[in-house]
Amino acid sequence: MIEVTNITKRYGDTVAVDDLSFTVQPGVVTGFLGPNGAGKSTTMRLILDLDAADSGSAIVNGKPYREHAAPLREVGALLEARSVHTGRSARDHLLALAQTHRIPRARVDELIDMVGLHDVAGKRVGGFSLGMGQRLGIAQALLGDPSTVMLDEPVNGLDPEGIQWVRHLLQGLAAEGRTVFVSSHLMSEMAQTAEHLVVIGRGRMIADTSVEQFVAGASKQVVRVRSPELARLTEALAGPNVTITALEPSSAEVAGASAEQIGDAAAARGITLHELTPVQASLEEAFMEVTQDASQFHSVEDPAADLGAVEGTQA
Amino acid sequence: MSATNAGAPAGVSFSGITNSEWTKLRSVRSSRWCLFLTALFVIAIGILVCLITESRYPDIHRAVHPLESSLVGVNLAQFAVGVLGVLTITAEYSTGMIRSSFCAVPKRLPVLWAKALVFAVVTFVISLPSILIAFFVGQSILSGKHIDVSISHPGVLRSLIGAALFLAVMGLLGLGLGAIIRTTAGGISALVAMVFVIPPILELALPESAYNAISGYLPLNAGGAVWTISPAAHTLSPWAGFAVFCAYAVVALAIGAVLLRQRDV
Numbered sequence: 232m233i234e235v236t237n238i239t240k241r242y243g244d245t246v247a248v249d250d251l252s253f254t255v256q257p258g259v260v261t262g263f264l265g266p267n268g269a270g271k272s273t274t275m276r277l278i279l280d281l282d283a284a285d286s287g288s289a290i291v292n293g294k295p296y297r298e299h300a301a302p303l304r305e306v307g308a309l310l311e312a313r314s315v316h317t318g319r320s321a322r323d324h325l326l327a328l329a330q331t332h333r334i335p336r337a338r339v340d341e342l343i344d345m346v347g348l349h350d351v352a353g354k355r356v357g358g359f360s361l362g363m364g365q366r367l368g369i370a371q372a373l374l375g376d377p378s379t380v381m382l383d384e385p386v387n388g389l390d391p392e393g394i395q396w397v398r399h400l401l402q403g404l405a406a407e408g409r410t411v412f413v414s415s416h417l418m419s420e421m422a423q424t425a426e427h428l429v430v431i432g433r434g435r436m437i438a439d440t441s442v443e444q445f446v447a448g449a450s451k452q453v454v455r456v457r458s459p460e461l462a463r464l465t466e467a468l469a470g471p472n473v474t475i476t477a478l479e480p481s482s483a484e485v486a487g488a489s490a491e492q493i494g495d496a497a498a499a500r501g502i503t504l505h506e507l508t509p510v511q512a513s514l515e516e517a518f519m520e521v522t523q524d525a526s527q528f529h530s531v532e533d534p535a536a537d538l539g540a541v542e543g544t545q546a
Numbered sequence: 547m548s549a550t551n552a553g554a555p556a557g558v559s560f561s562g563i564t565n566s567e568w569t570k571l572r573s574v575r576s577s578r579w580c581l582f583l584t585a586l587f588v589i590a591i592g593i594l595v596c597l598i599t600e601s602r603y604p605d606i607h608r609a610v611h612p613l614e615s616s617l618v619g620v621n622l623a624q625f626a627v628g629v630l631g632v633l634t635i636t637a638e639y640s641t642g643m644i645r646s647s648f649c650a651v652p653k654r655l656p657v658l659w660a661k662a663l664v665f666a667v668v669t670f671v672i673s674l675p676s677i678l679i680a681f682f683v684g685q686s687i688l689s690g691k692h693i694d695v696s697i698s699h700p701g702v703l704r705s706l707i708g709a710a711l712f713l714a715v716m717g718l719l720g721l722g723l724g725a726i727i728r729t730t731a732g733g734i735s736a737l738v739a740m741v742f743v744i745p746p747i748l749e750l751a752l753p754e755s756a757y758n759a760i761s762g763y764l765p766l767n768a769g770g771a772v773w774t775i776s777p778a779a780h781t782l783s784p785w786a787g788f789a790v791f792c793a794y795a796v797v798a799l800a801i802g803a804v805l806l807r808q809r810d811v
Contacts (some may be wrong), residue, residue, distance in 0.1 A: 281810065
């Protein structure tokens, strides 16, 4: 179990983590979600006592991390930034860490086989692909058979098969009763892996909720229509709560009206429809919608905003 | 996933960290190279100088004590050892390994002490036999002209052991500076500046009487006292000098330790 209470971390003038409080429970996978730069990695470093918090506290399994007699048996961590000497072999890297806790060599070999690095275990880590590095990091996290597993962006650089493997691994660890805390900037990945979500942006808490509730609360329903008489249809649908965004000359996305309402309106005026499809906003969109204001780095303005679209409408 | 080690809930122990640091030291190519070069410099240069001394006898014989002819290589080996001392910790910072190390040992300081212990022991264990080889081979070369010195001659054994101790402490000084500065280039620069650059500048800058008063306490002069058989003027006695040299390393490691605890990684 991880208990973070009012933790704050500043780097110079930048507030990386701003008064964050949350609890990560054992037995479920908890996703730690936020745009790049939101403070996820910093929070994890604070939990591991790699960085010192300016205020607040992080307690792991009842104590600050550094006060545990066998830290690697309490928390196994995969850190986002590479944390491996590139000149050392994967096996020697794991062995050196295992030796600090008198973890037997057999455990190192067992994990190397488990993460699929058997054939390259004697090679220098500097030559590893990103995916191989992630597998090594996961082996490292599991070395001490820890009751809490904390992984920063574990699926970065993994192929689809590897992503599937990590997903099953994490769910298996949670099913064994362990605390599993996994960060990602990909909502879709978390939706498939996690049960609970801690969402942050600019170091602040945005949501601490179940995945189901988060998706339900954040997503908006739109209907895609295609019609040769789009202009007439637009007129017919016009109303204070309806937003119509043209996609192509003959198709548009309608928010604020159900498929039934649109179909009835078209039929009443004899407008031909070629398509009428309710579209659930993707999880990614839901996530971006929630974190938009909190994102450190905006790439482009939302083009819909320029059209003066009315926000906050739901069917 | 089964817990194969569930029966032994052993925690972090200093001996475990020491084993870990030994694994780290032996498993990286750069440290193997530095240790190999240390032995090579000591042996090859010592023997070479003795060969030259023997062949040019009596021209250069009087200038150099036969013991010191065998130990000339230590002057070069101290660079290899100092660089390795710096690298032992700065390579962890440059690669990010330090985060893994401190996750395993979040109290941090035992990592530095274990590094220092392992490094000092390994350096001494490699240096001493190399120095003895350089000495015995060198003296047997010089014995052709009957200008050799016996190991039982006063001060000789102390100088040979002292040279190995000197190399170990030079490495510890590098380790301490590396812990303070955290980058390889910065650590090596600091070591070179402190040991080789600043003293000659002081010699130029200070009045002669002032320089003579402090010169015995400068790192190389202090550390050199323990492996020199014919001391120069204004130097400390062998073991007093060595104690001063150790103090440099201890201070560097102590500052490094304080910073190591405080800083984010």
